[in-house]
Structures are given as C-alpha cells and as structure tokens.
Amino acid sequence: MLQLFQSLPRLFEYIAAYNxxxxxxxxxxxxxxxxxxxxFFGILCGRTWIANWFGGTTTRMWLFVGTMVQALCTxxxxxxxxxxxxxxxxxxxxxxxxxxxxxxxxxxxxxxxMGLQGAMARHLNTPYGTTGMFFPSLL
Numbered sequence: 393m394l395q396l397f398q399s400l401p402r403l404f405e406y407i408a409a410y411n412x413x414x415x416x417x418x419x420x421x422x423x424x425x426x427x428x429x430x431x432f433f434g435i436l437c438g439r440t441w442i443a444n445w446f447g448g449t450t451t452r453m454w455l456f457v458g459t460m461v462q463a464l465c466t467x468x469x470x471x472x473x474x475x476x477x478x479x480x481x482x483x484x485x486x487x488x489x490x491x492x493x494x495x496x497x498x499x500x501x502x503x504x505x506m507g508l509q510g511a512m513a514r515h516l517n518t519p520y521g522t523t524g525m526f527f528p529s530l531l
Contacts, residue, residue, distance in 0.1 A: 419488050419491060420488055422496075423488065423490070423496070423499060426496050426499055426500050426503070427499055427500070427503040428503075429500075430499070430500040430501070430502075430503035430504045430507065431503040431504070431506060431507040432507060433504055433507065434503065434504040434505065434506065434507020434508040434509075434510075434511065435507040435508070435510060435511045436507075437461075437504075437507075437508055437511075438458065438507065438508040438509075438510070438511025438512050438514075438515075439511050439514075454512075454515075455512065455516075458508060458509075458512045459512075461505075461508060462505045462508055462509055462512075465501045465502070465504050465505035465508070466501070466502065466505050468497075468498075468501045469497075469498040469499070469500075469501035469502040469505070470498070472494045472495070472497040472498035472501065473490075473494065473495055473498035475494055476490070476492055476493075476494035476495045476498070478490050478491070478492060478494075478495050
C-alpha cells in the first residue's frame with residue numbers, strides 16, 4: 393500500500409527531464425496493486441465464502457477447506473513463478489526481476505492466500521496467525 397501511496401505524488405510532480413509530470417504506471421506500482429487487490433479478495437473470500445458456505449465457524453469444515461485453498465494457492469503461486477523462468481534476483485537495482493504475466497499471477501496467488509489466512513485467523517480470534525500486506529509487496 394505504501395508503494396501505491398508513493399505513486400500518487402509522482403502524478404503531480406514536475407520532472408525536468410520529461411518536461412512535465414510523470415503519469416506512467418510503473419511496474420512496481422502494478423505489482424503493489426496486484427498484491428493489494430488479491431490480498432483484499434482473499435480477505436473477502438475468507439470472511440464470506442469459506443466461513444458461510446462450509447457450516448459457518450461452528451464446525452471445523454471451514455477450517456479444513458480454507459487450509460486446503462491456502463495450500464493450493466501457494467502451490468499455484470510456486471508453479472506460476474517456476475514456469476515463468478524469471479530470474480530470482482533483479483539484475484539491476486532499479487528494475488524489478490518479476491515482469492511477466494506468470495509472476496504477477498504468482499504474486500496474486502500468494503497475496504490471496506495470505507489474505508485468506510488473515511481472515512481465518514480473525515475467525516479463530518488469535519493474533520498469532522494474522523498476516524499483513526507487507527511481505528507480498530516486497531516480492
């Protein structure tokens with residue numbers, strides 16, 4: 393979210409080299425938006441779909457299904473990043489390593505899984521299992 397907040401002033405900032413404001417949507421901003429939207433969608437699914445469709449929070453079925461969905465999302469993220477054949481580390485410090493569609497899909501699946509895990513931890517009423525949005529935005 394911090395990356396997105398940093399991109400807003402860039403829209404209005406005057407850059408002399410470009411003779412005007414930089415109105416482009418940078419790759420790091422796109423990555424941050426992908427992670428943020430996937431994280432919020434994971435929270436939404438955890439709060440509504442998993443908890444209500446599988447017996448509510450009074451049974452353990454929602455916990456099992458939610459954990460399996462998290463495992464599948466994490467495995468899908470690993471497969472997507474693996475199949476992208478992108479480098480693990482950026483070659484230059486000013487350019488992100490993950491640029492193609494499959495790495496964005498991988499970031500989306502990881503962020504979705506973390507949002508779902510945070511919503512499930514909230515249902516369990518434990519602060520130790522909650523996650524933040526900080527980690528996926530660093531990928």
